[in-house]
Amino acid sequence: MNPVEEIIAARGDQTREQLIPLLQEIQEREGFVSQAAMLRVAEALATPVSRVYGVATFYNQFRFAPLNEHVIEVCRGTACHVKQSLTLAQHLQRRLKLRRDGNSADGRYTVVTVACLGACSIAPVIKLDGEFYGHLSVEKLDALLDEVEAGAEQAA
């Protein structure tokens, strides 16, 4: 059974209230919400696809394309902004040669900006592959990325 089917089957209750949790679980497993998954969810919940799509696109959390190997979330909250998180974002833009969709030219990184990670006391903050890093500067960010690169070389 494919993962989407599994997720739907595992959820006994198939009311409209389950729409967002289902999409969240699919994204958790697959990394993104595909068109096929949305069609299947609509069918399972007996609701129009347009509604599923409407909900999925309303929330910032849902992505419709797969992520690259490393995901960097740059916090753009107020405290981070005041502590120059824009500089960090622009530095990533340059260093990783990001395209408009936030994917790097080498296809290894995806950079997204988030409204606020809620770790304002250690601003500016980024989340790299799920881990928080605070009190950043361009130099520290570079060191962090160098570490990721070194890790990748070692693995290769």
Next chain:
Amino acid sequence: MNDSQLVSPCCHQCRRTPSAPCADLLECIDHGPVCHDDEACRDERAARRARALRGGDGMVLYVGAGTCGRANGALTVIAKAREYFARHGHSVPIIETGCVGYCQREVFVDLVTADGVRLSYCDLGPDTIDELLRAVFDEGELRNRFLLGRYDDPDDLYRGVPPLAETPFFARQVKVVLENCGVVDPASLDSALAAGGFRAAVKALTTMTPGEVCDEVTAAGLRGRGGAGFPTGQKWRIALDQPRAQKYLICNADEGDPGAFMDRAVLESDPFRVIEGMLIGAYASGATKGYVYCRAEYPLAIERLREAIFQCRAAGLLGKNILGSLIDFDITIKQGAGAFVCGEETAILASIEGGRGMPRPRPPYPAVAGLHGKPTVLNNVETLANVPPLVARGAAWYNALGIGAAAGTKVFALSGRVRNTGLVEVPVGVPLREIVYDIGGGAPAGHQIKAVQIGGPSGGCIPDELLDVSTDYGTLQELGAMMGSGGMVVMDERTCMVDVAKFFMEFIRAESCGKCTPCREGTTRMHEILVELTERPIGEQMRRLERFRGVLHLEELAETVKETSLCGLGQSAANPVLSTLRFFRDEYEAHIMESRCPAGVCQALRIYDIDPGLCTGCTLCARNCPSDAILGKRKFAHAIIVDRCSGCGACADACPKQAVLAVA
């Protein structure tokens, strides 16, 4: 997962089981056993209580591992400590706690000494934890450079070590909501019970009627801590008076305000308190089903809450017939999906029902017709966390905590350009200056505070000269700010206020759900105007005129959006613009008249120039320029075409000779 020792039976005479709940459960934990008299059982219960209170039998190590602690390496600290203990043959339990609030000096490591006094060490990290452990365990040097303070020391064993509550950051704080944060083990019901948890719920459920609980909370003067400040007791009363059978209680943990993180900290550090608050609120309003709507950005908070709910169910503190009171209440966690507007109460309802999180007009208020059309109470995390101490100690005590007419305490999230960042809990009504200067320590050395932004995107910026105002709901509103959720971002002279207004408007524009026109179109237009102001008018005279006209419109537009938007998001969207216009008009004027950003923040207003004397013609600047604004031949001095330059400064960063200078 640890099973609750305090809740489990002492001997076969205790007949409490999940299916036969016992009303005396907590009495039994404190002074038990109640139902039978047995010396051994009494000793056993006392021993369990003592163990739960300190976390173990001998020495215990507590490590602050909330999100901020983890970002400073708390998990590595724990791994290293574990390794150290294994290597040296110490058996010292390591317990993860949440955040004590002093995020600036994380990682916090607390040591319960052999004589039972808890000492608090700070400024630790992966590099320094071994030094601390060596000092403490090899050299017996408990007083070392990491020591910040101590907790209770009844026998005065550590004379000279200041109580933590009297150290500068904590001395002016009054901890009610945060009293257990960073102290108890958030993954253990026993730890919460030993610290006094659920006594208030038992008091409410067994000695008060729902109406009495509503009255008590109303009398205490508790107002919603999420932003709007509606009296909590009244809200419960409205729901209680509804004749419907099914009612809901929703805990709003969709803390979307950038700059606010107290709800995350409370959920991560003391989830049982929030559950207890929900239980009391549910009893008072007649709700039997609860939801916690929590941001997906807070994975640790969700994990801790899930674990806490599980343990409460197992102990019979959630579920059917709680403590034999015939009250049913259970909690489901709903993860938000990243929409700021979902902090609005009717938008939350739409989101829980599985739709787009768009608000609807009120009335009817959710307390009358909410989730699935049933009466629904919505309370913020901090509000609910205030409830247990309020009920336990009474309305008069709570009311007296505030300064003047205000009641209770408020947690502020202090961040930005200030020395001490973290969570600060103070009586409502304390002057802002006291929070920012006395607790926060003022601006970093060599800088000066310009303004404090309070209340997130719905709030406003209060200039330094006005910081003596008190932090109560009314005063802040008069200044065009609002209490909001309590985010407090300090700004110094390096911050441009026009840029801040633009930043918030960008945020609101992106987060506006689009349902009502004033908010959708108004915020977009306001954002456009602010963008124009922060860019250099190039070429045409028309564009210069546009900038003037824009500002003339800005104020009027802001008022219109404020008056006519559907929900709180739109109604408060203009606050950052209006308050910066009011207090920092000179900065706007510099942007408009002189195309100059006094703080040097607005990139597009920056002008760079290359010193031909220093330039060696290496071409690095031209190659790094993203907008092709640099001309020049190899080995000849280069020049910047100002009209093409975006002001990013990449050339200045790239130049090995420091020949690129910002001239404006």
